[in-house]
Amino acid sequence: MEAITKKERDCLITIKESSSGPFPVRLKDLSASMNIKPPSVLEILNRLQEKGLIKKDRGMVALTEKGEETYRKIVMVHRTLEVLYSRSGIDADDACRKIGNFDFLIDYDDAKKISQSIGNPKMCPHGKKIDE
Structure with missing residues (x-):
C-alpha cells in the first residue's frame, strides 16, 4: 500500500462511503x-490522482481499482485494531476515534498478523464485517 497522509485517508474513506453505487x-x-474548502479538497484529490487512487471527471470523483484496494486495506486494519483495543478494555467508540488517527500508517501484512494473534475476528466492535 502506497504511503498516504491522514487527510488523504479521510478523503478516500469519504469518497467510498459517500458514493452511491456506481455514481461518483x-x-x-x-x-x-469533509468540512474542508474546495481548493484544499482539490489539492488532496490531485495528490490521490497522482498516486493512482482516484479518477476525476467534470467535478465528479471516484476511486480507481487501486483506490478500492487501498480503502479495503485501511478498513481491514482499522477494524482489526478496533477489536484489539476493545478487547484490551478501551471503549469501542474511543478506539475507533483513536485508531482513525494512525490506521493508514499500519502495514497491511502486520495487521493480518495481529488479526491472527487475536483469533481472526470477523466483526469489529461496532458489528461491521472484517474482510481480508
Whole structure:
C-alpha cells in the first residue's frame, strides 16, 4: 500500500462511503462532507490522482481499482485494531476515534498478523464485517 497522509485517508474513506453505487461523488459534496474548502479538497484529490487512487471527471470523483484496494486495506486494519483495543478494555467508540488517527500508517501484512494473534475476528466492535 502506497504511503498516504491522514487527510488523504479521510478523503478516500469519504469518497467510498459517500458514493452511491456506481455514481461518483461530486467535489462540492466531498468538500461539505469533509468540512474542508474546495481548493484544499482539490489539492488532496490531485495528490490521490497522482498516486493512482482516484479518477476525476467534470467535478465528479471516484476511486480507481487501486483506490478500492487501498480503502479495503485501511478498513481491514482499522477494524482489526478496533477489536484489539476493545478487547484490551478501551471503549469501542474511543478506539475507533483513536485508531482513525494512525490506521493508514499500519502495514497491511502486520495487521493480518495481529488479526491472527487475536483469533481472526470477523466483526469489529461496532458489528461491521472484517474482510481480508
